[in-house]
Amino acid sequence: MKAVGTMNKTLFQRAKQVLTEVFEQRPDARSAYVARVCHDDPALHAEVCALLDAERASEHFIETPLFGHLRASLPTST
């Protein structure tokens, strides 16, 4: 796992900000939106696109909780 440097943190924060806005867009408007917002920042554009690809591919990823099926007793409403 690569170390997390200051540059990575900045890129992460900016990509997160863009993604928050992207998720508000209609799916067919997203790539145009990303291209517009990141037009002067190729690194940010690449990061956002990579995360969007991963987001599409990760629909079922870690969706089943490890202890969920082992629950001894579901709490009744209190």
Add this chain to the structure above:
Amino acid sequence: MDAPADLPASSASDALAPAITEVLHAWEMGDEAALGQLMVLVCDDLRRMARQQMQREHAGHTLQPTALVNEVFLRFHDRRRVQWDGREHFFGYAAQTMRRVLIDHARGRNASKRGDGQRPLALDEALHVAAAQNVDLEALGEALDSLDDLDPRQARIVELRFFVGLTHEEIAAALEISIATVKREWRMAKAWLYRALRD
């Protein structure tokens, strides 16, 4: 999972029933099966506490960890006194603990595979659930450490959801954030981790 039968349904462990004291003792003697039993009970307690927080959202109630949760955390971290600085702190600590227990167990299993014929452990069942989803828990643990550096709240949400099994609503109550925020952060964290594990 054999839950001790004499526990009241509304609060599995508040009284620290003798059965639970026995399980705690077995765990201290190094019984991994007991640790698995405890983790399932702790997950239940955490979920119950989150649901109580949902219902008391505006009533100003303070967090009351159950006796079991207190006991497990004390013994696990060998600390005599833990001051919880609010809900988010408590649940964050709990989430990290559950993750560490399971990933340590995964490491141990990989280091020394045991033969068949042994009784199944709750922790092993959890590992099977991970394997069925093609998740390498050790790699996920490393990726979560990196995500923790970048965005601790996303890491806590992943732990509470994937390791403890809380719902979005329960996580929102536990971390005192909106359900919409939980959903958005979960979606981003999943994408980030997915990429990290496949790079």
